[in-house]
Amino acid sequence: MSTSVVFLLSLIAGPSLAVADTKGLPKQKVTFSSFFDGKNENLIDSGWSQCQMDITWSVDTDALAPKVASREIRRLNSAFEQWSDATGLNFRFTGTDHMTYSTSTNQLTSETMPREDHIAVAFLPARMSPLLSENVYGFGMPTSVIASTRTIVAGAMVVKAEIARSKTRSAPNVLDNLYLHELGHVMGLGHVKDSRSIMNPIIHKLTELSPGERSGAQSVTKLCN
Numbered sequence: 001m002s003t004s005v006v007f008l009l010s011l012i013a014g015p016s017l018a019v020a021d022t023k024g025l026p027k028q029k030v031t032f033s034s035f036f037d038g039k040n041e042n043l044i045d046s047g048w049s050q051c052q053m054d055i056t057w058s059v060d061t062d063a064l065a066p067k068v069a070s071r072e073i074r075r076l077n078s079a080f081e082q083w084s085d086a087t088g089l090n091f092r093f094t095g096t097d098h099m100t101y102s103t104s105t106n107q108l109t110s111e112t113m114p115r116e117d118h119i120a121v122a123f124l125p126a127r128m129s130p131l132l133s134e135n136v137y138g139f140g141m142p143t144s145v146i147a148s149t150r151t152i153v154a155g156a157m158v159v160k161a162e163i164a165r166s167k168t169r170s171a172p173n174v175l176d177n178l179y180l181h182e183l184g185h186v187m188g189l190g191h192v193k194d195s196r197s198i199m200n201p202i203i204h205k206l207t208e209l210s211p212g213e214r215s216g217a218q219s220v221t222k223l224c225n
């Protein structure tokens with residue numbers, strides 16, 4: 001039996017795009033937090049399970065030109081691969097979909113989308129969501145959790161379409177950082193203060209998961225016994 005929960009959203013902030021200066025900083029501590037820290041005590045350390053053999057994801061790219069859409073699908077795929085490597089989970093892309101976004105629940109739905117073992121991704125123009133204010137580039141979250149086992153069974157990620165369309169030179173690293181970050185929330189991770197971590201709420205143009213979120217992801221992901 002699943003329990004659907006509407007969560008507080010965890011937003012990634014921009015456009016503070018200063019690259020983190022890692023020189024002279026102490027050695028990075030391996031730290032992470034649960035998405036549910038400070039939000040829902042009963043769900044802290046919820047994560048996906050390796051028993052979920054077929055976790056699918058689909059994307060709504062209606063707001064993007066076809067060329068941009070294929071480029072961003074490739075980029076998303078790389079972000080999913082990094083998280084797959086960190087968690088031992090497998091993610092399978094099922095294609096594009098036409099999704100409906102609800103401003104009241106912030107959920108993405110479609111007629112064909114599975115309700116479980118699925119991650120919905122959508123590129124939305126800023127005007128479609130009041131959450132996509134000027135310095136917010138996207139948001140991501142688990143959308144359904146089996147409370148008794150703290151197993152996440154569905155997630156959603158929204159990206160501001162204007163950011164994906166941007167042709168500025170910084171855009172590729174910004175998007176890599178953004179996708180990894182929002183998927184980190186979908187995996188069950190919360191924010192950390194270390195600016196060398198993908199889960200820092202500011203974009204530092206990071207393109208690789210750090211040891212912190214790798215161990216965090218391993219810690220919340222349930223093994224299949």
Ligand SMILES: [Zn+2]
Nearest residue numbers: 010011012201
């Ligand atoms: Zn965030």
